[in-house]
Amino acid sequence: MSLRKKQSEFAKMVPRLIDRAHEMGFEVTLGDAYRDPRCPYGSKSSKHKRRLAIDLNLFINGKYLTHTKDHKFLGLWWEDQGGIWGGQFGDGNHYEWPTR
Secondary structure, three states: OOOHHHHHHHHHHHHHHHHHHHHOOOOOEEOOOOOOOOOOOOOOOOHHHHHHEEEEEEEEEEEOOOOOHHHHHHHHHHHOOEEEEEEHHOOOEEEEEOOO
């Protein structure tokens, strides 16, 4: 499947991810989605640079949740949908779509 098709697939899934977060009682703000390849931070192979990843910031009652464990159930749900959750490699608020 082409990169552009994968990007479209991911874009279709992101609203479902956000809806699921709301169903679980979280408030959500968006972190990095697209990251310009010239950006000085992050890995050169970052899925953000390929438009295949997004960082979500979770809140409960206005309190920002900063720990990977706070994302665990949402991350596991995302994996069940076919996505890759960054909590498996120490980046709890990272949600990406596979390129396979």
